[in-house]
Amino acid sequence: MGKITRALMKAAEERIEHMEKAIQIKEYDQFVARKMDNSLIDARIIAYFDPKSVISEQYKILTTNLLSSNNNKPMKVILLTSSIHSEGKTITSLNLAITMSRAVHKPKILLIDADLRKGKMMRYLGIKQEKGLSEVLNGQASFKDVLFNLDIDHLTFMAPGAVPPNPAELLASDAMKELLNEAKSMFDYVLIDAPPVIPVTDAVILGGMVDGSLMVVQAGRTQRGMVDRAAELLHQGHVKILGHVLTGIEYFVPEYIYRYL
């Protein structure tokens, strides 16, 4: 192979390498989720990693709306639920809890994973805690024993604990009411991540013990009939719906907004 041919091939290789890098950077740029430390927290908890992003701004708006919506009764205990599974309840609860904990007056927040059947919050937080809500409810642990201090100021977490044979019964017990009373005396706000409304009764049961409930709705997937049915079930249980949080929305953000943030 002649010198010139080799030089041309090398140049071509370098160009390909350069283009690959450029493509990678371009793809990276498209990700909204940015992990900026080596913690095990999931990159989708954007309020933690990137509090100035456009998405985090949406959680701030939600926080402001929630904190200012106390017309006659203060919203201290808030439930997050949805019609069906995987609509974004847990991701929303985590982002909201972090955003609330950073509000100007630095309220103390307790975030409870009350999905006793399929709680995934620990996975998103990158932590392990065996004892939690179910142990407190069945008398195997005390409330204070199972509080998990995250590395996030003003935010405390309670794991779901071992999967009990009777989740709905446990959640409906007086022990749950006592737990919430204790939580209210120690924290400014309590956020509860609950299972979905349609498949199981847990959310309606919990909804009767809280000040209000936020419904998470995944855009483009959950059918209107499902959302209506869930609202009907919550109304039957006298649960106050504070509003809906739409997830899975794609929208164009003009550059001047990025510059502003």
Ligand SMILES: Nc1ncnc2c1ncn2[C@@H]1O[C@H](COP(=O)(O)OP(=O)(O)O)[C@@H](O)[C@H]1O
């Ligand atoms: N705001 C959002 N926009 C787009 N996708 C989301 C959003 N919130 C959550 N998701 C995605 O939805 C899926 C289910 O999220 P998760 O919070 O675990 O749901 P749930 O707790 O309702 O079962 C995940 O793949 C997550 O990445």
Ligand SMILES: [Mg+2]
């Ligand atoms: Mg969940």
